[in-house]
Amino acid sequence: MQGAKTKTVKTISRQAGIVFSVLACFFILLICIRFGSVHIPLRDMARITWAHISGSEVPSDIQKNIVSIFWTIRLPRVLAAFFVGGALSVSGLAMQALLQNPLASSYTMGVSSGAGLGAAVVLITGFTLPVAKGLSLPLAGFIFGSVTVIGVLALSKAIDSFLSNTTVILIGMIVSLFVTGILNLLSTLNPDHTKQIWMWMTGSLSSITWLQSEILAVVSFLGALFLLVFYSKKLDIMTFGDEQAKAMGVDMNTAKIVIVLITSVLTGVSVAFAGVIGFVDLAAPHVVRRIFGPSHKTAIAMSFVYGGAFMALADLISRTVLSPREIPVGAVTALIGAPFFAYVFFASRRK
Amino acid sequence: MKKKIATLILAAAMLTCAACTAKPDDTKATEESAASSAEASAIETSMPDISTDRAGNAIEVPENIDKIVSLAPSTTEVLIELGLADKIVGIDYYSADYLEYLDADIPQFDMMEPDCELIASLDPDIVFTSGMSSVGGVNPFLPLVEAGYCVADIPSSESLDAIRDDIKFIGAVTGKYDESLDLVSYMDETLATVSEVGNGAKVLFLMSIPDANYPSLYTFGSGTYMQEMLDIIGATNVFADQEGWISVSSEDAIAADPDVILTTVNWVEDPVGDILALEGWENVTAIKNAAVYYVDANLCSRPNEHIADAVVEWAGLITSAGTSSDNEAA
CATH class of the missing domain: 3.40.50.1980 (Nitrogenase molybdenum iron protein domain)
Structure with a gap:
């Protein structure tokens, strides 16, 4: 009786926590849309938004440039930041459960070095897609990033058919160092492109368009939803370790492969459009696990919300603090995320 | 992880470099x-x-x-x-x-x-x-x-x-x-041949095109020789209130509403076309008047006496932009 009662109380407080978090996230997004390096009156924002939603003409007393700044530059950027943060955070959560390592992230699997190599190849060969020319680089980054992860998995599987975590982590490190080596070699042999390759890898959310933001939204949402619906139980079991999971009858190999592929898609799409951004995938899942407990059903959804809000805030800082200058958003997430993560991580250990 | 940190350090270094190159x-x-x-x-x-x-x-x-x-x-x-x-x-x-x-x-x-x-x-x-x-x-x-x-x-x-x-x-x-x-x-002597033809035209200088491929927007502010080049022509740099070589937000670049856009981007086939096609920039004066020009990147980015030739080049482009927009207005 006692047990059942505490359980209900816990469930209720958790539900309240979820509702509160989602509301707080909406509020943060509104703040991110509200503020920018260019000041736009609230009334004009509402009128521009209404005009776009209802399909009517934007009132002529609002400067046309202001309309573009709000609707074409700022809105897609805030949304993209949210979805990049969500995607990174969920992929971090899944990798940490999968590898039972609180420091794991899909960057350990070579996604970023692979994506960098893809971008380098496109820049050096000058290859462009016949359609959607502007998407050639992100697409190459995405494909190479995912292929690198598949390579890591294939190699791990060839060496160790049980795909034990240590093997996967070690192979991931080796492959990403190897790919980085190729990348450095290519950029040395083509000094003309070195600057571009670095510029692309550092990345930024500063010129996200609606199309990119929509791609990000669809891919990250579907990826996270897929994990939530089909793999949250399996992730729960995996947290106990390979042996335990096997004993409980979970088909570890297939599950591992699918989860790694999904996380690489999530990370790949965000690296492709926003560059290499660290610490979101470490900080957000940790906070979520501390607040909502280890169950992945809640953790996946909340990681998306927390990671997205964190990223949107980081991007707000990156574009407003030194305005009109921009700070690379990756620098902001690291500056806030690293100390915060260290605090959360060590505070939970001391207990 | 190492790569990630290296990238962040590089990003931070780039930023500090940009900040410290500014000599008031x-x-x-x-x-x-x-x-x-x-x-x-x-x-x-x-x-x-x-x-x-x-x-x-x-x-x-x-x-x-x-x-x-x-x-x-x-x-x-x-x-x-x-x-x-x-x-x-x-x-x-x-x-x-x-x-x-x-x-x-x-x-x-x-x-x-x-x-x-x-x-x-x-x-x-x-x-x-x-x-x-x-x-x-x-x-x-x-x-x-x-x-x-x-x-x-x-x-x-x-x-x-x-x-x-x-x-x-x-x-x-x-x-x-x-x-x-x-x-x-x-x-x-070459600089002396250039007069103040710019009429205070607002110029945005793009050292990168802020599109999907190269997301940041790099330009320069005061405390750079390029600012002096614009001063000689009598044109206004829209980011003159900033210092050094900087990365700015698209929002501010659009809000500044430049009359002329100059670019040194030479790694894409058609930099001018790419800039004219930027989403959200449709109502910027320079875009509406198609006053977007490629300038010889090597000429102006290699600081020696040929900077003067670059000033002549820029002056010619900014002048022609001024006359064409006058014609349209008339």
Whole structure:
């Protein structure tokens, strides 16, 4: 009786926590849309938004440039930041459960070095897609990033058919160092492109368009939803370790492969459009696990919300603090995320 | 993880570099100093001090200079024009643009990661480097300095006067001081032909196109020689209130509503077309009037006397933009 009662109380407080978090996230997004390096009156924002939603003409007393700044530059950027943060955070959560390592992230699997190599190849060969020319680089980054992860998995599987975590982590490190080596070699042999390759890898959310933001939204949402619906139980079991999971009858190999592929898609799409951004995938899942407990059903959804809000805030800082200058958003997430993560991580250990 | 951190450090380093290149006292040079310096440089015939290089490091320049390694294209160009092409025994990759004046088999080096052994094996009397090489605080030429070679660093200058001094320094070091004064006069005379045709036109300078492929928007503010170039033309840099080489947000660039956009982006096929097609920029005056121009990247980004030619080029483009938009208005 006692047990059942505490359980209900816990469930209720958790539900309240979820509702509160989602509301707080909406509020943060509104703040991110509200503020920018260019000041736009609230009334004009509402009128521009209404005009776009209802399909009517934007009132002529609002400067046309202001309309573009709000609707074409700022809105897609805030949304993209949210979805990049969500995607990174969920992929971090899944990798940490999968590898039972609180420091794991899909960057350990070579996604970023692979994506960098893809971008380098496109820049050096000058290859462009016949359609959607502007998407050639992100697409190459995405494909190479995912292929690198598949390579890591294939190699791990060839060496160790049980795909034990240590093997996967070690192979991931080796492959990403190897790919980085190729990348450095290519950029040395083509000094003309070195600057571009670095510029692309550092990345930024500063010129996200609606199309990119929509791609990000669809891919990250579907990826996270897929994990939530089909793999949250399996992730729960995996947290106990390979042996335990096997004993409980979970088909570890297939599950591992699918989860790694999904996380690489999530990370790949965000690296492709926003560059290499660290610490979101470490900080957000940790906070979520501390607040909502280890169950992945809640953790996946909340990681998306927390990671997205964190990223949107980081991007707000990156574009407003030194305005009109921009700070690379990756620098902001690291500056806030690293100390915060260290605090959360060590505070939970001391207990 | 390591890569990630390296990238972040690089990003942070780039940012600090951008921040610290700003030297407020460089902004003083405006059109009047450009005009007066023509006389000033004619009067000033005393050789510059060559006991230190342009970065302030103590150097000992050998009496006779027969073998020169030049690791910056701007320096290589000056050396060639001083008549020293046959003495150049090594260059950086970018200097290969001037290969027609040099030995076709000349060794080429990466200015960021030079092969010091190979440079030493050329036994140069002097090695000219650019500040670019020591980005990150590590001087990659330290082994050469320690081996007793004369390494003269010429950091990227941020003002036209500093560029004049660079040219004179190269001349003084190589025993071609009088010839270097000729190059400075060429620069001054060319600049003198440019009048203030800009009419205060608002100019946005794009060193990168903010689209999917290269997401950031790089431009310059005050405290740069490019700002001085715009000042001479009488055009207004929309980011003149900022300092140094900067990355700015698209929001601010659009809100500034430039009349003319100049770009040095030469790594895409059609930079002008790409800029005209930028989403969200449709209502910017420069885009509406198609006043978007590509300017020769090498001419304006290699700080030597040919900066003056770049000013002539920019002035021509900004003038034609002004007249075409007037026509439309009329």
